[in-house]
Amino acid sequence: xxxxxxxxxxxxxxxxxxxxxxxxxxxxxxxxxxxxxxxxxxxxxxxxxxxxxxxxxxxxxxxxxxxxxxxxxxxxxxxxxxxxxxxxxxxxxxxxxxxxxxxxxxxxxxxxxxxxxxxxxxxxxxxxxxxxxxxxxxxxxxxxxxxxxxxxxxxxxxxxxxxxxxxxxxxxxxxxxxxxxxxxxxxxxxxxxxxxxxxxxxxxxxxxxxxxxxxxxxxxxxxxxxxxxxxxxxxxxxxxxxxxxxxxxxxxxxxxxxxxxxxxxxxxxxxxxxxxxxxxxxxxxxxxxxxxxxxxxxxxxxxxxxxxxxxxxxxxxxxxxx
Ligand SMILES: Cc1cc2nc3c(=O)[nH]c(=O)nc-3n(C[C@H](O)[C@H](O)[C@H](O)COP(=O)(O)OP(=O)(O)OC[C@H]3O[C@@H](n4cnc5c(N)ncnc54)[C@H](O)[C@@H]3O)c2cc1C
Numbered sequence: 527x528x529x530x531x532x533x534x535x536x537x538x539x540x541x542x543x544x545x546x547x548x549x550x551x552x553x554x555x556x557x558x559x560x561x562x563x564x565x566x567x568x569x570x571x572x573x574x575x576x577x578x579x580x581x582x583x584x585x586x587x588x589x590x591x592x593x594x595x596x597x598x599x600x601x602x603x604x605x606x607x608x609x610x611x612x613x614x615x616x617x618x619x620x621x622x623x624x625x626x627x628x629x630x631x632x633x634x635x636x637x638x639x640x641x642x643x644x645x646x647x648x649x650x651x652x653x654x655x656x657x658x659x660x661x662x663x664x665x666x667x668x669x670x671x672x673x674x675x676x677x678x679x680x681x682x683x684x685x686x687x688x689x690x691x692x693x694x695x696x697x698x699x700x701x702x703x704x705x706x707x708x709x710x711x712x713x714x715x716x717x718x719x720x721x722x723x724x725x726x727x728x729x730x731x732x733x734x735x736x737x738x739x740x741x742x743x744x745x746x747x748x749x750x751x752x753x754x755x756x757x758x759x760x761x762x763x764x765x766x767x768x769x770x771x772x773x774x775x776x777x778x779x780x781x782x783x784x785x786x787x788x789x790x791x792x793x794x795x796x797x798x799x800x801x802x803x804x805x806x807x808x809x810x811x812x813x814x815x816x817x818x819x820x821x822x823x824x825x826x827x828x829x830x831x832x833x834x835x836x837x838x839x840x841x842x843x844x845x846x847x848x
Contacts, residue, residue, distance in 0.1 A: 533645045538788070543570075547843070557612075561608070574677060624648075624789075651836060665778070671759060672761045697721055697777070701733050701780075786803050817839050817843055
């Protein structure tokens, strides 16, 4: 095995939860900390939501009286907080494997290739991803092109200034779906249709009211519990109980699943159905010295909740180390 660099604390993921944990651990006097992030920037999911004139602000700063901000601004604020600390930041470095018993991470870094880091405590702040159609189970039919996930849509809309569809249909009615409808409308698409397998949208009334500044999508809840995607080469619509709803692009949004694959592969206990890592007292996982913070804990949480959760986890880590 290559030589192993040792730290007091390692944090996997530089999204709101990982940055919250790093900042709070530094304030608690913990000296040698590294944060490892596979992407080339700090901020996690918020960094995908670019700032745009007339664009949609989808991240709420509860600590600033509930002001909605652009994800990019939120990510930049996180970056500033992190840079003020002496935390070692490893960007474009993906953790590939963990040895839970020895508390060793194997990662690939652009400068050093494959390296091993060890620590007295490790925080997993790897976030979550959206369920696939197969995982949702109720999305049937063909798999034509122009079916996107939120992150792909954001890369096209915000990253490349492309509008990938004019008549969008969105599968998933939580806040991510309504945010996508608003972003598409603000970018020039027509009003979206949102479908989900529940009679009322999952997005709260007040959140829907907020997104009405940009769009007022038509909601169609499913009474039959399945939806069929139609179209041979390109998505052309969906079939709901024999009724065809035409569209020229589909976005599958929401229904988050914890990114707990690393934990699972490293023999840390994970609930198989929900993929949540099993959490004992004080955010500790099944192996001593391992902790979880933010969206990896399961459920849907906004960025600010994850940032403050990272800080709570830091307190538990500091108690463990002392
Ligand atoms: C597609 C999507 C859209 C969302 N849209 C909104 C929205 O509009 N408004 C809102 O309030 N909330 C939204 N959310 C919720 C959002 O995830 C949270 O607000 C917040 O970003 C979660 O913070 P986090 O730090 O737990 O995870 P994330 O922000 O996901 O950060 C996790 C970080 O860990 C890194 N990482 C993961 N695995 C590894 C590894 N093996 N090695 C190295 N790095 C790794 C990732 O690259 C990422 O940067 C969305 C979530 C998703 C999945």
